[in-house]
Amino acid sequence: MLFKKIAIIGVGLIGGSIGLAVKKRKLADRVIGIGRSELSLQKALKKKAVDEISLDKSKVKNADLIILAAPVHKIPPLIKELLPYFKKGTIITDVGSTKQEIIEGLDKFLSPGVSFIGGHPLAGSEKNSVEFANADLFEKSICFLVPFKSTQKTLKKLKKFWEKLGACPIVISAEEHDFLVAGISHLPHIVAVALVNSLAGVNWRGKNITEFAGQGWKDTTRISGGLPEIWMDIFSSNADKLKIFVKKFDKQWKDIRDSLLKKDFKKLKIILEKAQRKSSDF
């Protein structure tokens, strides 16, 4: 067993999938799920994502790994509240989508004895509830790890944990992390949102035209179904980095738009070829 007791705060898609993965791979003696919604907790228990559930946060006591699956801006106050229950050697981590805001928040009060390492598994979907959790969600996905208050030993242990869940952990600084995800995750999200909203209200035979769309449309816009409150939290915590990529997209969009509007097909061809070369690298 890698850990005796793991506490997961927030058992939605990600928290629930961690629980299922831990139990499938026998990485802990006991997994406790903690949350604010009795209903969600009951669902997690029924799905066997956790061994026990509680609405009481003090139940993190004696856990040697605490995983916070909560919105970014709630992580620092949550950790502050939990401080009295940490034991020596407890590793605290999270799965939030941005890291600088969290670390700046923690820097104000976290004592040197506590091991906090930020985590961000690049897995999940627009389906946020525990019903969609699965034990293999993290297989072959990247998990960014952002050491803050950690030793070589605790970082090594958390890396091993994610490796056992099937993920590929990458150690990175908070600033680099937030820059990276602004490009590969936050930018595509806002573009997909703008795309979906472009066709709202455009109907044919009494139905929105997207009802006649094929797989291309569905794939391109899938992520726009994410919960607005989660994405507001992400955008507000990463506005400056996202701005860099907003400007990059703005330029590329104007280029392709103008080549179409001006029927400059020579330029359009160069743009399409660039994207095809790039996309064949994926």
Add this chain to the structure above:
Amino acid sequence: MLFKKIAIIGVGLIGGSIGLAVKKRKLADRVIGIGRSELSLQKALKKKAVDEISLDKSKVKNADLIILAAPVHKIPPLIKELLPYFKKGTIITDVGSTKQEIIEGLDKFLSPGVSFIGGHPLAGSEKNSVEFANADLFEKSICFLVPFKSTQKTLKKLKKFWEKLGACPIVISAEEHDFLVAGISHLPHIVAVALVNSLAGVNWRGKNITEFAGQGWKDTTRISGGLPEIWMDIFSSNADKLKIFVKKFDKQWKDIRDSLLKKDFKKLKIILEKAQRKSSDF
């Protein structure tokens, strides 16, 4: 048997998948694949997508269904070239992505005796070659049918053909078709292209940052890998309809961009909520 002899001109992903589907469902006695590349034809034969192959277009002779899987602007000249080989009752169809240009082209020379019905199965992917063809590609997908020179009998027969391939045929006018696909297919394509090009050249640890991306990025940009020559053909044949949707996206993009740049999170929330509601309808 629905048909005695089917001729497919162009055996790539779509042509090859039609061949496989026809043979799996026993819809024709014989399927002949015709093309310009000996290599592609050999691949199609090896994959058993067709029963025989030829570089000679006159081999469409005696076919009772001829399917043209060629770029849009090549369809009218191809039909003109094939005219001497059509027999009475032959149905000619295509799988091109736009329809008005084809029908305007055909209108100049097609005699009343020939049955042309435009076709457009909303299936396929960015992988264009026959290697990726599969017999179930059209299962549960929409296939638009655009009658031009047809009788009730020939239209009924072609509808039945696509139904047997697993598709859901929808009869539509050329103008409505081109409007619809400008929104649900051509717009997402150019948006995905602009998105991919936005991150070209943005590297981390010597790699393009998209190499660290999760499924969201991959899905959102998958279609940008389509062949530039095919998409040039589509865009040039549908520039006016696409312009309508380019303007719609332009407005939505500016809205979300400005709410982010101005940190107007109240407005941003309304935009995200609209997209989430819309996208939950898909």
